[in-house]
Amino acid sequence: MSDVAVMILAGGQGERLSILSRQRAKPAVPFAGKYRIIDFALSNCVNSGLYDVAVLTQYRPHSLNEHIGHGRPWDLDRERGGVVILQPYLGRSTSGWYRGTADAVYHNLFYITRRPYRDVLILAGDHVYAMDYRPMIAWHRERGAAVTIAVQPVPWNEASRFGVLVTDEDGWVIDFEEKPERPRSNLASMGIYLFRRDVLLDLFTREHPDAPEFIDFGRDVIPYLIRTDTVAAYRFEGYWQDVGTIQSYWEANMALLDDEPKLNLYDPNWRIHTRSEERPPAKILEGAQIVRSLVSHGCIIRQATVIRSVLSPGVIVEDGAIVRDSIVMTDSVIGRGAIVDRCIIDKHVRIGADAYLGWGDDNTPNWLEPTRLNTGITLVGRNAVIPPGIRIGRNVLIGPDVKESDFASPVVSSGETVNPVATVVWS
Known part of the structure; x- marks a missing residue:
């Protein structure tokens, strides 16, 4: 060749x-x-x-x-x-x-x-x-x-x-x-x-x-x-x-979570190579429940539940938290008692205790990006900080670098957007 x-x-x-x-x-x-x-x-x-x-x-x-x-x-x-x-x-x-x-x-x-x-x-x-x-x-x-x-x-x-x-x-x-x-x-x-x-x-x-x-x-x-x-x-x-x-x-x-996925990442004859950081093995603590998920190196799952989800390196899921049908990227932290349901969470996000992302059954499309966020997935940008106890619906767009003070209400209804403008270059 x-x-x-x-x-x-x-x-x-x-x-x-x-x-x-x-x-x-x-x-x-x-x-x-x-x-x-x-x-x-x-x-x-x-x-x-x-x-x-x-x-x-x-x-x-x-x-x-x-x-x-x-x-x-x-x-x-x-x-x-x-x-x-x-x-x-x-x-x-x-x-x-x-x-x-x-x-x-x-x-x-x-x-x-x-x-x-x-x-x-x-x-x-x-x-x-x-x-x-x-x-x-x-x-x-x-x-x-x-x-x-x-x-x-x-x-x-x-x-x-x-x-x-x-x-x-x-x-x-x-x-x-x-x-x-x-x-x-x-x-x-x-x-x-x-x-x-x-x-x-x-x-x-x-x-x-x-x-x-x-x-x-x-x-x-x-x-x-x-x-x-x-x-x-x-x-x-x-x-x-x-x-x-x-x-x-x-x-x-x-x-990728299927018993026999069509894309087999475990095929020894066809390795998918990547640039990986040196991190310790994933740690699963007593009382944790993990069902049909990918958990990367460096993750810590405390007495929490992870169901049908993909966790990137360094993700921490605190006690009592539930992560379901979601993708959580590198070094994000899911706070104590928080629920993350059908979400995509970018890198370095902090989700406060008892917050609920993907809350309710309302599937109203996002008003800013109705053709991109209309299937019930809530999207959170890099470095965002989600306040404790907040309720965030479906098809919600939370921009990168959002702070707790950017949330004007303890409830963010489905289809809403919070500060979608990014001003920094990410990796």
Whole structure:
């Protein structure tokens, strides 16, 4: 696989994840307790024998850059090959901010010309999946396609969120629509493109009078190549999830709690690597009750109850507290007697004693973000401090750095928002 260059597109803002991605790039959002979303693409690369990896960042790259570092957790700290982080820069006529996925690759063409690569694998850095890329590469080369797109069927009611393809009987793509209002197919692009290098270089270095400006792969490049060259669809049968919404992110975490989850984090033959802090083992004290949950290292569960939840490193659950159907991120503290029900709690949150988050049965959508918070999940931003004894309903948005004094009432009704503006960069 030394003749394949990998470019991971990790500059997306991920607005549909609300405050989880407001001050961090979407690929840097924590997932499954100890991981970040980008860990899956990076681990898939090294598990597939691909060690020439460029990560293209743009939006809020600080935490992503810090997480990846020199690439040691993924065995990508190499003298030859390894991982490099490429950011937008100024200095020549073709430099500047990336305007789209294809434009990001265009700005970094030097990366794929430094060695005699045969193919270029372009990945989205914000999907959760375990995939060996080698069968796709072999299939692509056997067919001699200009570009091969990894695809998977999705539910019809979700197809409008994706680029969808129509193929003929032999698997060649004959039509492609990017996020259509009325999809004609439910065969979705996984955001994985395998280009012959000569095709990719030709697109960006030669004039194409009948072509649009190549800004996005889905909107511009793929439709053009369908008309002028050969585009193949490679069907992937394994687990793959776009965690681009609050609901899909919550569901993907909860799915890990199944007896036999579709994404097996415990497969010794397909490790998901990450940058981990040195923390002590999780401590479960006498009287604690934990049911079907992921509890990361450094957690302390006192005489409390944790049911169907995912706890990141360093979470503390005090005596009498109940955490149910929730995701609680690093170093957050659930106070004595507090209840957290169907919530996503970001890092370093302090929840006061006897507070109740996810209270009641009212499912009124959030007034500020009605399309993002409408399924009963309450979202709490990083560093927020929740007062003791407060009742907070469902679909509530609590912004980062909120203080006890920001709560004007002992009850926050479902669908309300408390100080959603973030002013600091998080990791």
